[in-house]
Amino acid sequence: MKEALQGLKTMREFGPLSKIRLQNEKTPVATLIGVSTPTEVTLIVDPKIGRINPLELGELVVIDYPKEIIAEPVIAMISQINLVNENLIESLIKAPSSIERLKMLGNIEEGERLVATARILGYLDEKKGRIIAPRFPPSPGTKVHRAPSSILSKIFGRGHIAIGTLRSHKNVEVKLNVDELVSKHFAVLAITGAGKSYSVAVIVSKIIEKLQGAVVIIDPHEDYVPFNKNPHLKDKVVVFSAKRATGKQRIAFKLRNFNYGELLDLLSIPERATNQKDLFNRAYGKLMEQKVDWDLDDLKKAIEEVINDTEEKKEATRLNNAKYGLLARINQAPAKDILTKSSELPVYNPHGPSLVKPDQISIITLSGLDARTQQTIVDLLARKIFYAGQAKVRNEKTPNKLPCAVLIVVEEAHNFVPNNGYASRTLKQIGAEGRKFGVGLGLVSQRPGKLDSDVLSQCNTQIILRIVNPYDQQQILRSSESLSEDLLNDLPALNVGEAVIVGPSLLIPALVKISKFEGELGGRGVPITKSWKDALEKQKSSAVKPQRYEDDFDIH
Numbered sequence: 001m002k003e004a005l006q007g008l009k010t011m012r013e014f015g016p017l018s019k020i021r022l023q024n025e026k027t028p029v030a031t032l033i034g035v036s037t038p039t040e041v042t043l044i045v046d047p048k049i050g051r052i053n054p055l056e057l058g059e060l061v062v063i064d065y066p067k068e069i070i071a072e073p074v075i076a077m078i079s080q081i082n083l084v085n086e087n088l089i090e091s092l093i094k095a096p097s098s099i100e101r102l103k104m105l106g107n108i109e110e111g112e113r114l115v116a117t118a119r120i121l122g123y124l125d126e127k128k129g130r131i132i133a134p135r136f137p138p139s140p141g142t143k144v145h146r147a148p149s150s151i152l153s154k155i156f157g158r159g160h161i162a163i164g165t166l167r168s169h170k171n172v173e174v175k176l177n178v179d180e181l182v183s184k185h186f187a188v189l190a191i192t193g194a195g196k197s198y199s200v201a202v203i204v205s206k207i208i209e210k211l212q213g214a215v216v217i218i219d220p221h222e223d224y225v226p227f228n229k230n231p232h233l234k235d236k237v238v239v240f241s242a243k244r245a246t247g248k249q250r251i252a253f254k255l256r257n258f259n260y261g262e263l264l265d266l267l268s269i270p271e272r273a274t275n276q277k278d279l280f281n282r283a284y285g286k287l288m289e290q291k292v293d294w295d296l297d298d299l300k301k302a303i304e305e306v307i308n309d310t311e312e313k314k315e316a317t318r319l320n321n322a323k324y325g326l327l328a329r330i331n332q333a334p335a336k337d338i339l340t341k342s343s344e345l346p347v348y349n350p351h352g353p354s355l356v357k358p359d360q361i362s363i364i365t366l367s368g369l370d371a372r373t374q375q376t377i378v379d380l381l382a383r384k385i386f387y388a389g390q391a392k393v394r395n396e397k398t399p400n401k402l403p404c405a406v407l408i409v410v411e412e413a414h415n416f417v418p419n420n421g422y423a424s425r426t427l428k429q430i431g432a433e434g435r436k437f438g439v440g441l442g443l444v445s446q447r448p449g450k451l452d453s454d455v456l457s458q459c460n461t462q463i464i465l466r467i468v469n470p471y472d473q474q475q476i477l478r479s480s481e482s483l484s485e486d487l488l489n490d491l492p493a494l495n496v497g498e499a500v501i502v503g504p505s506l507l508i509p510a511l512v513k514i515s516k517f518e519g520e521l522g523g524r525g526v527p528i529t530k531s532w533k534d535a536l537e538k539q540k541s542s543a544v545k546p547q548r549y550e551d552d553f554d555i556h
């Protein structure tokens with residue numbers, strides 16, 4: 001069979017074909033040929049279907065098993081399509097002239113055959129709500145139909161929230177099972193501009209509207225802040241900021257709850273500053289011994305006291321020299337706004353601002369902070385939530401308990417769980433154990449290849465939009481049990497807003513057109529050439545008199 005298919009051209013090389021659907025769903029479109037296995041079949045497509053209404057990659061078809069073997073329709077997904085001409089087998093064609101000579105013998109186009117491969121997915125057991133894989137291969141010669149919308153609606157309509165429609169069947173809604181999506185974690189992966197944040201916006205807004213869920217979004221670029229303009233969502237959105245800002249709740253952490261290493265990061269005291277670290281360590285030790293809450297002013301006082309209490313003169317001078325640099329770092333620390341003496345943002349407070357609440361989207365903005373500080377804050381927030389999840393499940397006597405399960409969405413996840421050893425330990429822990437404590441993770445990234453592979457492989461549902469980089473594709477393939485190579489090959493051909501979704505949130509993989517998000521979303525990007533044109537026009541209309549650069553200097 002393989003030899004016979006050698007030299008085939010793929011459908012894409014033949015360019016776009018007409019997409020008018022002429023056949024009704026009951027008409028067979030293909031017949032099984034060659035060798036069938038319980039998981040894969042080869043089919044020859046009816047020539048009438050061929051060019052007029054072609055089968056598409058990723059399209060779902062039904063294989064007619066004998067009713068006494070399997071009563072339900074068995075679904076398969078088209079994984080490869082090849083066009084072969086049996087009059088033009090490669091081994092027979094030695095030169096272009098041989099094609100011309102063959103043409104003289106008759107109409108060689110008649111030998112054209114469309115041959116496809118399909119992966120058998122199984123049949124729906126409605127009672128169990130599962131897809132069962134057949135154990136027996138279908139017989140060669142069996143007829144194949146396009147999958148009817150009625151069956152597909154049963155398979156894809158079982159979840160809680162509709163994320164879009166099947167690309168091949170616009171009338172079939174695809175609904176995600178949110179229990180599976182959140183508890184077994186998910187990843188949204190694609191190149192920039194492919195529709196990741198848009199897809200997350202659809203998911204999160206539906207989780208709120210339909211299920212009154214609890215969501216925390218780590219939003220470094222403030223893409224989700226416009227949610228608070230959306231009439232459906234604005235009362236459910238709380239924006240948190242590490243900086244003081246109007247309209248935003250402040251993220252605050254008690255200094256006493258940090259360990260030495262975390263404070264070094266938060267105060268930007270580098271590894272190499274050994275004297276500063278030493279002085280800080282002694283002052284920190286002094287404060288922690290006192291067993292009372294403290295703030296940065298107390299820290300500065302403790303630093304002075306450590307120096308004053310040092311009797312050895314040389315040592316006191318060494319510490320005193322380090323003091324100025326250390327105080328400058330404390331005064332300028334980008335994270336200093338989040339460090340407080342006693343008031344800490346509660347995980348849950350039924351009567352006030354909380355990080356997690358049912359029917360609430362908490363948007364954590366991080367703009368204006370350097371990468372290291374962002375990582376530390378995200379790890380801290382995640383830890384707070386994770387510990388509160390443990391406290392709830394273990395019924396601990398603490399006010400810091402989660403009120404309910406929560407989904408944490410992490411945008412730009414490659415910055416927080418990178419594969420370079422700097423991954424947030426808490427996010428990794430949530431990936432591994434979050435399910436037990438009601439903490440789910442949704443990672444969003446444009447560079448899957450740079451994500452920690454452990455965490456990525458814990459993200460069981462994968463929503464993959466357009467991806468072109470082969471390294472990123474391979475990383476996805478390695479991390480996903482349900483993504484097959486043939487689906488992966490189709491990723492570069494996806495349009496904006498089209499996604500392959502695989503994993504436990506759906507019974508079988510689907511090629512989905514994500515629905516329209518009813519609301520505003522940031523991160524749309526700047527229309528480059530328009531911005532140049534607009535700026536030039538503005539400049540022209542406002543120019544009163546030409547001004548020389550030197551005019552600004554006092555050089556007379």
Ligand SMILES: Nc1ncnc2c1ncn2[C@@H]1O[C@H](COP(=O)(O)OP(=O)(O)OP(=O)(O)O)[C@@H](O)[C@H]1O
Nearest residue numbers: 192193194195196197198446496497514515523524
């Ligand atoms: N499902 C969709 N339907 C309609 N338009 C869409 C859809 N998905 C994305 N878009 C359009 O594409 C734009 C870019 O999408 P989005 O901001 O989600 O990209 P992204 O993958 O998050 O990019 P980045 O990596 O740069 O953050 C959106 O502003 C929107 O105009």
Ligand SMILES: [Mg+2]
Nearest residue numbers: 196197223523
């Ligand atoms: Mg985005």
